[in-house]
Amino acid sequence: MWRYLGPAAAFLVLGALFAFALVRIQNGTLDVREIKSPLIGKAAPLFTLPLVTDPKQSFDTRTMAGKAYIVNVWGTWCPACREEHDSLLQLARTTGVPFIGIDWKDDGAMAQQYLAQLGNPYQQVVADADGRIAIDWGVYGAPETFLVSSAGIVLAKHAGALTEAVWAEKFAPLLGTGARQ
């Protein structure tokens, strides 16, 4: 009897595990490509980069000391960035958290045109032309969004399009407590 029930039970357990993972991939709660960022809980990488809107001027993250802020990595070449753009505009307006944009390996003129056409959600938007700052932030795709606390600590990261739902689930709970520390 057990000779048949054993393998059958093992098969069912495995099948249930696979089905569980597939359902979670399907409804978006499991991203198999997601890499957990080792930066979370650590000091946010500092950078000084030229502004997309005026390359002669630059922006330094040190000017954000004492404020919680968002770092959003994007590019005009990135379809998911276009997808999240309206959400960014909305969130930048309603949450009051300043958005810092990093335009990753992009054409400056195209980025300016993109922002002029679709609206600019960023308090400051800088150009990372050779991708070095993106490497410091452990970026492996666009868009990626980081929440930095007022103490300069990375609290959370989201890979993929940022939506109001993602904000409410991942970022908003941290803003109440950690961001003001």
Place this chain on the structure above:
Amino acid sequence: MIAPRRWIVLLAALLLSAAAGAIDTEAAFADAARQARYEHLTNELRCLVCQNQTIADSNAGLAGDLRREVKEMIAAGKSDNDIKHFLTARYGDFVLYDPPLTPRTLLLWAAPALLVLITVGAAARVILRRSKAPIDADPEETV
């Protein structure tokens, strides 16, 4: 039928084609020792965009940027450990094809030994049971 000599040519072509997998069209360093380190490191580091390729094999933009970082760090006299540390601090252990032994990877490293133990245990049980059973009782022996 292909003549034996043709087989050798074909085999050689297939074996040598492995070297053509790398994306770099020219050597990163003129110095052979540094070039060897560069090739070793880029073949040990995972491209985070196309997650089943090394940064030596991938033509993704990020892989190119990471090859540039590795090259610059070797040129700056950094050790292999410094370079790996630079990358794991940013991308985590996932960037290494040879993950270090940590509590999280313990099961991964122990899995081959555990599988051997389970297999040997199961085989021993079957052999012992069969050796104790009378020959007549074995259904495969009876006709």
